[in-house]
Amino acid sequence: MNCTVRVASPLRSYTGGAQAVQAQGATVAELLADLERRHPGMRFRMIDEQGRIRPHIRLFAGSREIRDLSERMDGERVLHLICALSGG
Amino acid sequence: MATTLWIGTRKGAFALRPAAGHRRWRISGPQFLGHIIHHIVQDPRDPRVLLMAAKTGHLGPTVFRSSDRGRTWHEAAAPPAFRKTADGETPRAVAKVFWLTPGHASQHGSWYAGTSPAGLFRSEDGGNRWQPVAGFNDHPMNARWAPGLATPDGEILHSILVDPRDALHLYLAISIGGVFESTDGGRDWAPLNEGCAADFLPDPTVPFGHDPHCVVLHPGNPDRLYQQNHCGIYRLDRPARRWQRVGAAMPKRIGDIGFPIVLHPADPDTAWVLPMDGTKVWPRTSIDGRPAVYVTRNAGRTWRRLDRGLPAKQAWLTVLRQAMCVAARPDPALYFGTTAGEVWSGRNGGASWQRIAGHLPEIYSVTCAT
Numbered sequence: 334m335n336c337t338v339r340v341a342s343p344l345r346s347y348t349g350g351a352q353a354v355q356a357q358g359a360t361v362a363e364l365l366a367d368l369e370r371r372h373p374g375m376r377f378r379m380i381d382e383q384g385r386i387r388p389h390i391r392l393f394a395g396s397r398e399i400r401d402l403s404e405r406m407d408g409e410r411v412l413h414l415i416c417a418l419s420g421g
Numbered sequence: 422m423a424t425t426l427w428i429g430t431r432k433g434a435f436a437l438r439p440a441a442g443h444r445r446w447r448i449s450g451p452q453f454l455g456h457i458i459h460h461i462v463q464d465p466r467d468p469r470v471l472l473m474a475a476k477t478g479h480l481g482p483t484v485f486r487s488s489d490r491g492r493t494w495h496e497a498a499a500p501p502a503f504r505k506t507a508d509g510e511t512p513r514a515v516a517k518v519f520w521l522t523p524g525h526a527s528q529h530g531s532w533y534a535g536t537s538p539a540g541l542f543r544s545e546d547g548g549n550r551w552q553p554v555a556g557f558n559d560h561p562m563n564a565r566w567a568p569g570l571a572t573p574d575g576e577i578l579h580s581i582l583v584d585p586r587d588a589l590h591l592y593l594a595i596s597i598g599g600v601f602e603s604t605d606g607g608r609d610w611a612p613l614n615e616g617c618a619a620d621f622l623p624d625p626t627v628p629f630g631h632d633p634h635c636v637v638l639h640p641g642n643p644d645r646l647y648q649q650n651h652c653g654i655y656r657l658d659r660p661a662r663r664w665q666r667v668g669a670a671m672p673k674r675i676g677d678i679g680f681p682i683v684l685h686p687a688d689p690d691t692a693w694v695l696p697m698d699g700t701k702v703w704p705r706t707s708i709d710g711r712p713a714v715y716v717t718r719n720a721g722r723t724w725r726r727l728d729r730g731l732p733a734k735q736a737w738l739t740v741l742r743q744a745m746c747v748a749a750r751p752d753p754a755l756y757f758g759t760t761a762g763e764v765w766s767g768r769n770g771g772a773s774w775q776r777i778a779g780h781l782p783e784i785y786s787v788t789c790a791t
Contacts (some may be wrong), residue, residue, distance in 0.1 A: 343455075343479050374496050378480035381514035389479040394591035416479035 334406060338368060341416040347375035356412070361392060362402040364404055364412055379414065391415040424748045425611075425790045426756055427471070427491070428764065429458035429665045429734045432782035434473060436491060437764060443529065443754070446777040447765075453485070457552070461491075462521040463790035467531055471790065474518035474534070484508045486548045490790070499550040501534045501542035503558065511564075513538060520743070522581040522686055525588030525653070535578035539567035539595045543605065556608040557593070565610070566629050579742065580636035584643045585623070585720075589643075592636060592646070598647065599631040617663035618652035635742040639689035646781075648693050649742070650684035654694055656721050667721025671696065675708055675715070675726075683746035685770075686753060690720040693727075693755055693771055695740050714755065714771045727767065730774030737754040743786035746769040758784030 341354050356371065358364035361403050370378040380391045384394060385400060392399040395409035406412070423595035426446075433451030440447050456475045464470035468758050468769065476482040484501065485494040506512040514538045524531025533554075541554040569576050576597050582588035584725040588607040591612070599614040612629040619631045630653030639645040644659040647667075654668030654677040668677025678699025685691035693716050698704040703759040707713070713728035738759045745757040754766035767774045 341479075343477055362492070364486055373498065373737040374483070375501060377502070378483065381481060382504075385482050385512070385513050385514065387479075418478040 336364055336410050336412055338364065338414060339410045341414050343416045344375060344378065344414060347372040347378075358406070360403055360405050361394065361399050361412065365374075365402065367393060389416060389418045390409070391417050424750065424754070425490075426746075426764065426788055427460050427463075427756055427786075427788045428778075428781060428784055429743070430762070430782040430784050431457055434458045434461060435714055435781060437778055443766075443768070446764075448778055452491070457517070459519050459791075460521045460784065460786045462596060463522065463788070464523050464532075466523065466526055468791050469680075470547060472521045472532060474521055474527075476516035478516050480604060482515050484518055484521075484538070484551070486661070488547075497549050497551065501536055501540065501551040503540055503554070504553055504555075507516050509549050513540065513558075514712060516575060517539060519577045520579040520581060522583065525583050526585065528588055529659070533581040533591075535581050535593065537575040537577045538569060539576050539578040539597055539598060541581070541593060542622050543607070553655050554607045555608055556603065556605075558791035560610055561660075566601065566610075569599045570630075572632075573595050579639050580633065580635065582638045585640055592638065594633040594636045594648075596634060596651075597630065597632045599629040600633050600636055601629075613657075614660060614664070615662050615782070616657075617648070617650055617655060618666070620652050637682055637684050639693075642689040645651055645689040645720075647682050647684065649679050649694055651678070651699075652681065653677045654679075654721065665721070667717070668694075670717075670722060671715065672726075676700070679740075680705075681740060681746070681757070682743040683745050683747045683755065686747065686749040688718075691716065691718045691770075692721070693745070695745060695757060696726075697739065699787075704737075705739050707739075707782075710735045711739050712736050712738045714767060714774075715755075716771055728774070729772040730767075731765070731770065736777075741785055743788070746787050746789045748789040756787050756789070758787040760784060 352381040356364045356367040428435040433454040437446045460474040470573035473485040486499040503513040520535035523535045532544045532735045534542040541557040542551045544551045580594040582592040591603045601610045602613045634647045646657040648655040655664035656667045657664045679697045706733045715724045755771045758764045764778040766777045
């Protein structure tokens with residue numbers, strides 16, 4: 334399944350500045366793997382070496398928050414990569 | 422070539438370069454504005470190469486590499502990362518790359534990195550791809566040596582030292598964990614903490630569990646090590662294994678607590694420290710608000726205060742372990758950066774101090790490059 338991935342500004346150095354890019358996959362893990370192929374280095378900044386979403390990263394399939402990378406997109410066509418941080 | 426000072430801060434990287442015969446300094450940057458920069462280190466085997474340990478508040482840790490003296494940077498293809506954890510193991514993930522050390526002169530392109538939580542990593546290709554050093558990270562004692570006793574900024578592995586006579590002879594330090602030594606290139610390790618105090622532990626004579634803040638080895642006499650510890654200043658002359666508390670010779674009202682310690686490039690008997698208040702609740706600021714550097718020129722038997730040009734009162738500086746360095750030229754010169762974003766230069770071995778930059782973000786590291 335082809336999806337649009339909306340990219341938060343801290344990650345756009347990997348997408349040549351693009352706010353949205355395309356990726357293929359039925360699950361979030363597959364989408365991120367394809368994203369990594371197209372934009373090397375991007376995945377590790379969001380997902381640690383144990384496969385966990387980093388503390389200040391949030392992923393949404395449409396408006397549904399993703400807690401586990403094995404979750405399927407279930408017809409959603411947009412994956413949002415959100416950077417969530419507060420403080421100075 | 423003139424010295425360049427690379428400044429790693431909580432909000433990016435800056436460079437200071439001297440002008441007008443070191444009377445003025447020009448600042449450039451920021452590079453990577455908004456990134457948390459813990460260390461910027463030049464490769465002495467190829468001075469065009471610099472490595473930078475970075476992350477942002479949102480994103481995971483990484484390493485950037487420059488091959489043109491810091492003009493352009495490229496991200497590592499495989500930043501330091503622990504191996505995938507097996508079932509039943511406690512998962513470990515690198516939160517930040519804290520320390521960078523070039524490998525032995527005979528091993529072109531080799532680098533070591535220390536991380537938080539405590540991990541040791543090695544690159545064979547100039548910092549592009551990093552592998553865990555299993556001999557340390559998976560050592561049967563690792564869970565006891567690095568149990569996650571965090572400093573306020575997390576458990577950190579730092580002060581990775583390579584014996585210039587022997588590429589297989591390595592040291593490292595963990596806050597909190599202690600100093601460790603390998604004589605086989607990192608395949609096996611042993612604690613090296615005898616003589617160091619660990620006043621914060623129920624048993625202060627433990628073999629590990631200490632808090633070395635900064636450990637240095639003299640390049641001209643690699644058997645001479647110094648350590649600024651949470652509990653004092655120490656010297657070790659190998660092959661001895663027992664550290665001597667040379668900070669005991671510091672003035673009692675000053676004490677011997679601090680973070681950085683730096684050595685004279687040519688004289689293993691000369692070292693500088695920057696004492697901080699380690700009393701009561703550990704303010705870790707200049708003692709009595711009067712900052713001073715102390716120097717020994719006789720391997721720690723006596724210490725002399727160096728404060729000419731530094732503020733005489735109401736200056737509550739904190740200088741972190743990577744934020745002080747010494748350049749062989751001119752004369753030699755000392756430099757330190759504060760958590761309040763100031764950079765100070767001490768000409769003539771710290772005899773006279775001058776503020777050379779201010780208003781920077783919180784400074785994590787100050788390193789000299791050519």
